[in-house]
Amino acid sequence: MVRRAQGKPTIADVAALAGVSVAAVSKVVNGKGSISAPTRERVLTAASKLQWTPSAAAVALRSAKTRAIGMVARRSPDLLSADPHFTLLISGIESELSPLGYGLLLHIVGEEPSAEEAAYRRLADERRVDGVVLTESLIGDTRFDLLRTLGMNTVLIGTPWRDDPVPAVQATGLDSGIRSAVEHLVAHGHQRVAYVSGPEDRVHTRYRRRVFEEALAAHDLTPSHTIVSDFTAAGAVDAVGRLLADRRRPTAVLFANDSMAVAGMSAARRLGVDVPGDLSVIGHDDLPLGELVYPQLTTVRQDLVGLGRAAARVLLASLGEIEDATVDIRPPELVVRESTGPLTSREPVHPT
C-alpha cells in the first residue's frame, strides 16, 4: 500500500494506483494532451476511488490561476443588511461561478475609499483571485486605474464614469424604469413630484436623477423638490420631514432605493399623511422588503441577480472559461403595488 496513512491523496497517489505517470493524470483531469480511452478510464476510477481533487494551491501556484473571484463591499454592517442589494448581486455572481468550481472571495470594508483600495491591492499582491467585480461606479472613480495597474481582470456592474473602457454590464433600456414611474404618477394626476436621491458621488445617482427630470420635462413639469440624501433610514425620514413641511408639498416622491422609500413612507404616515392617499411613494430595486410592508411598495425593479450573473460571465469569458458571456438582463421596470395612486384627499397645498 503506497497510500500515505494520513493526509490527502495527491496526484502521485492517483498515478500510482492507476499505474500511469502523474503527467497522464494531469492530462486527463485537464482534458489536454492526448490520452487513450482506457488510460483515461483507469485514471478516472483511481481518482474517484481515492476521492482525489487537485489541490487549489498547487494549481494556483503552477498555473497562476486561482479559480476565484474577488469582491469588496464598502458598507457598514448596518447599511449592508438594511440594503440587501449586494446580497442579490452576490447570489447572481455565485450562481455562475459555482458550476465552474470558482470561488467568491468577499471582503467587507468600512466606508473609507482607502480601505477598499487596500483590499484590492491585497487581493492582487497576494494573487488570491483571477478577477474582481466592482459595483457602484463613482464620479472620478480611481479603482479602474488601480486595478489596471495591478493587472487585474475587472468588470463593473453599472455605468462607467466618463466612458472609462472598463468592461461593464448593465441592463438595456436603463431609463425605462424611472420613466415608467414618472408616467405612472403623471397619469394619476401628480404634478408635484419630488426626488430623494442618493449620494451624488455615484454615477448612477446622477443618471437616474437626470432621467427623472427628463421624464417630467416631457410633461412640461419640473421636480417639485430634489433632496440629496445618503442611503440611510434617517436620511429618508429627514427628507420626508422637509418635503412635508413645505406648504407646496409634493404629492408623490421617488426614492433612490427601497429601504429609503419604506422609511420615508413610514415617516409620512407617522406625520399623519396617508400613503398613497396624500402622498404616493416609489422605491427603487424591488427588494423583498417592498412586499412585506403595508402598503406594499410600488418600485422600479432592477434585475440585480441578472447583473451579478452577467458580471461573473464577463469575467469568466475573459479568463477563457466560457465562450459566450451574454446573459439576459431584464430591463428595469415599474412594479405597481399599493404605495401609489391618485390623490384622494383634498389637495394638501396648505398643510395643517
Place this chain on the structure above:
Amino acid sequence: MVRRAQGKPTIADVAALAGVSVAAVSKVVNGKGSISAPTRERVLTAASKLQWTPSAAAVALRSAKTRAIGMVARRSPDLLSADPHFTLLISGIESELSPLGYGLLLHIVGEEPSAEEAAYRRLADERRVDGVVLTESLIGDTRFDLLRTLGMNTVLIGTPWRDDPVPAVQATGLDSGIRSAVEHLVAHGHQRVAYVSGPEDRVHTRYRRRVFEEALAAHDLTPSHTIVSDFTAAGAVDAVGRLLADRRRPTAVLFANDSMAVAGMSAARRLGVDVPGDLSVIGHDDLPLGELVYPQLTTVRQDLVGLGRAAARVLLASLGEIEDATVDIRPPELVVRESTGPLTSREPVHPT
C-alpha cells in the same frame, strides 16, 4: 537590474535587492527564526520598494495553510436578501478576519442539503480554506460528522444538536430575549399569545419555542396558538390569516424573525386589525428593517455581528493565529418599539 520586466516580484527579487538569502526574507516576513535588526530593515525596505507580498498560492502550497475561511449559505437569493441575517454574521466574521489578512470564501447554494454538503466537500478536497463556519444547527445535523471526516476546522454559530462536541459560539443568557418578550406582553395584559415558529428542523427553532412556552407557563398561561411556518413572507401572511380567523384570536404574536413579523404585521393591518391596538407583534433578530416600518417593530435583539466575530475568533484561535478567542456577545434582549402595547380596542373575542 535583476528584476524581471513583467510579472510580480518574488521573494527572490526581494532577497536579491536586499542582498540576503530568500530564507532571511521568509524569516522576517514570518517573524520566525533569528534575524538581526539591520538585516530585517534591509529586507523590509526592499520588500516595500518592490511592493512585494507573499503569493498566497505558494504559501498555501508550502505551509498547507490557505489563510482563508469558508462559509456556505443555504438559501435562495430571495430569502437570503429578505433576511439579512447572514449579512450581519458575515460582517462580523469579516471584521475579525480582515485584520489578519484572512479571506472569506462564500458559497451560496440552493435549499437541498446535498448541495451544501457538496460545497463543503469541495472546499475540503481542494484545500481552499483552513476552516469553515456553520450556521443554523439542524436536528440530526450531519455536517459536523462530514467536516470532522474531512479533517476540517469547524465552528458553529448556535446550539449544537444533541451536545455534539463541535466548537460553538452563542450568547449567554440565550433565553433572556424571548423571556423578556413574554414578560412584556403579560405585563400589558396579554393572555392569548401566539407563536409563529420557523421550520422545525432547526435546533434553535425548537429551543425558542420551548422558552416561549416556559415563560408563559410561569404565568400559568399556555400558547394560544403555535404555527410552524417557513421563513417566507407568504408563510407569515398565511399564519396571521389563520390566527385572526379564530374566534378566540390571540392578542399578541411572536414571530421567528423580523421579516415574518413585518409581513405578519402588514397582513394584520390589511385585515383591518390595528397593531398594536388589536394585536401586538414581536419579531426576532432586530434587523434594520424593523426600524424602517410603521409602526416600528418590537423585537428580540440578537448580537449577530458579535456572533460572527466570535465564530471567526474561535477558528483563528484553533489555527494558532490568536491566543484568546473570547468575544463579548451581547445577550439577546427585548427592544421595545411601537408594535406592542396594551389592548386599546374592545376585546376582539368575537371577530366581525
Place this chain on the structure above:
DNA sequence: ATGAAAGCGCTAACAA
C-alpha cells in the same frame, strides 16, 4: 500515447 523532469514561490530543516 506516455513519461521524465523542471520548475511555480515559498517555508523550514539543517548547516555553516
Place this chain on the structure above:
DNA sequence: TTGTTAGCGCTTTCAT
C-alpha cells in the same frame, strides 16, 4: 545570525 537546500502538488515542455 545567515544561507543552502529539499520539497509542497501540480502543469507542461520535451523526449521517447
